[in-house]
Amino acid sequence: MESRIPRTSAHGLHDILSGVWRSGAENFRNGWVAALEAEWGSSEFARRHAEVAGLLAETIQQLQALPEAQQARYSRYFPQWWAAVVQPDVGWTDSGRPARVLITQETLDHLASAADLLQGTLRGTTSSPAGSNLEALKESCTSWLELLEQTPDSELAPSLREEITAQIRHLLWLIENAQLFGIARISRESTTVVGALAQASTVLTGQDPETGGKWRRGFVSFIAASALLATGMTTLQTAVEAGTGMVKEIARVVDSVTTPSG
Structure with missing residues (x-):
């Protein structure tokens, strides 16, 4: 090889x-x-x-x-x-x-x-990432595994938690085998995890404000790490700001779907 x-x-x-x-x-x-x-x-x-x-x-x-x-x-x-x-x-x-x-x-x-x-x-996209920082994404994955384990069943259905956990473990496996399967496979898989986390965020019961806060911070961190890899951003702060903007947009969409009109 x-x-x-x-x-x-x-x-x-x-x-x-x-x-x-x-x-x-x-x-x-x-x-x-x-x-x-x-x-x-x-x-x-x-x-x-x-x-x-x-x-x-x-x-x-x-x-x-x-x-x-x-x-x-x-x-x-x-x-x-x-x-x-x-x-x-x-x-x-x-x-x-x-x-x-x-x-x-x-x-x-x-x-x-x-x-x-x-x-x-396709340079600068998940199909042809411009970055190479796998450590930030790896750290975020590890943090999410811990957070998912700490999320009570009353907040998130165990079946959904285990599904997301399996996806994150697969992403970590790809990171461990980056030399074999490449950067793009990791970057594209990270977008799958983003989607899974976003979807799961909409079904958190909200009974535990502390859990909700941890999920929001974790989501921003994960998006930032994904952005660092795909776009080649040189600073984490820029990626965090981009991630924060995305979280706000997702929140607006969720609110428009879940809030009754009139």
């Missing part, structure tokens, strides 16, 4: 497929084991390979947002990239198919070209 952290999902996909291709393994199975650094048949291997499929899905989605001519150029390679990930027509342990034939150099080059195009076109 390459030492740099991939900047987009397409870069992450390219680096992993290149890792299989360059592994020198005698079959696809061992090539994937080498690239994903996980034991064949283990839960961790399944989890990592499933994440690779997610990188492919994000890459396709982002390329489909490009101008029509560029879409047409790169969409020709979607089936080849997909086949490289799942290998639907051959056995993964077939000794007659070394990892080297997983994908062609030409197809890898087109994937790298697509990744570079997406990085330049």
